[in-house]
Amino acid sequence: MNGSISASRRAVLSAGAAGALSALIARAAEAAAPAAADAKLYPTAAFGAKTEVAALKLLFGKAPKASSKIDLGVPEIAENGAVVPVTMASGLPNVTAMALLSLENPYTLACAYRLAPGTLAHMSSRLKLAKTTKVVAVVESNGALYRTSRMVKVTLGGCG
């Protein structure tokens, strides 16, 4: 259950003190190469959740409020559910995390992001949608959770 974004962040920060030296060595070794992605951060439990409430509870440990300050850009009709362009943006201050959920998919949570200070709350990606579904965007701002949702009509299912 240690899948919450803030919990894993704490784990990273505390591990960071001890691992700083080895991280430095690793960084020197890969000079031009970027920092490696850490599989241990992955919130596995949240990605296995089958409802929005469960996924958000596992990921953030709290429930969201509806907000009009999140722009969720989805097509009204998606002909091919395997590739649905989705953009989300938010004018909320101090956004620390964002997530996208698709309520009719086998697993509700599609993707989640942790933002460093200075990273803009604006991103675009492509999702698979199994069938006509509500897509939910969730934004964590100043420690509180906000959500907005939009319906996408899927002509040809694409869970795969």
Added chain:
Amino acid sequence: MANPILVRAQTAHGVTTVACLVKHPMDSGFVKKAGKLIPPHYIEVIEFTHNGKTVLTGFWGPAVSRNPFFSFAFKGGKKGDTVGIAWVDNKGERAAVSAKIA
């Protein structure tokens, strides 16, 4: 593996936009091929760095499309700075790439 990540990073008005195209099957584990399920194989964690400092960490599930396209933006970043992308998938495979901001 040949370099499977295409990156474009551009800066304008103090904001750097990073767009990337990652080559990956992103198999969800629900699709059948010749009567057998293709086992799940998808990117779990993708890390974006600017001059070695993490700007964004993404957690992806099997609902992200095959050969994912992703773009985001961060404040700061100058021409010639390094933007790095690294991912690890559920089978422990990894790839990383770095590019200069144009």
